[in-house]
């Protein structure tokens with residue numbers, strides 16, 4: 001089993017457990033490997049819209065993060081494959097800054113994820129998954145729930161097509177994150193056509209998908225990102241699906257893995 005989406009204490013909204021605690025828990029769970037994908041520092045000039053301004057790693061900690069991962073990667077190499085990565089935000093309007101960051105940092109990374117957490121609406125950015133209240137403010141601002149879904153999917157689609165250079169991440173993070181609070185905001189319109197249109201562009205850019213278990217334990221979500229029928233569609237299209245716990249604490253490693261394994265058996269050669 002491989003976990004391609006793991007956070008650390010370098011992320012200010014996570015827990016304070018040391019990286020070794022994640023690795024040792026991974027070994028206990030029988031992981032063959034794991035990629036640490038801390039939230040990359042946000043681009044200069046972008047103001048983190050969440051109240052605590054803690055969405056991502058601070059820039060001055062990046063070097064230490066990579067140094068520490070390089071040393072544990074060697075230390076544990078006989079027990080587990082540790083890969084060095086980042087979860088990079090795609091923020092509309094900050095493509096150049098993001099490309100410059102990737103050009104500089106990419107050579108030190110083994111693997112990474114490109115994710116959309118921030119949506120630009122009415123000239124300002126909102127963190128889509130911060131809270132049901134922030135989500136409600138997006139629905140108000142855009143006039144309907146469907147408009148939020150459409151803005152989310154068009155932003156993820158823009159991330160898929162964005163020219164972010166040779167170190168652009170190869171995997172799209174949790175591509176139905178817009179459903180994090182869907183039990184409070186039930187959709188009365190068809191979603192799968194929007195999702196499959198996005199998957200077409202993921203397929204044509206030869207990217208893979210973060211098959212993310214975190215939503216399964218979120219009370220207002222209760223489903224993986226993507227949800228099961230969307231995963232089936234992606235698998236039929238031949239898109240590689242890479243499991244990710246999105247753990248922000250060692251105890252959250254393997255989140256949703258058993259459920260995903262029971263409900264969904266990917267046929268693709270690269271699925272883990």
Ligand SMILES: [Zn+2]
Pocket residue numbers: 007011013039248
């Ligand atoms: Zn996080």
Ligand SMILES: [Zn+2]
Pocket residue numbers: 087115117173174
């Ligand atoms: Zn994320």
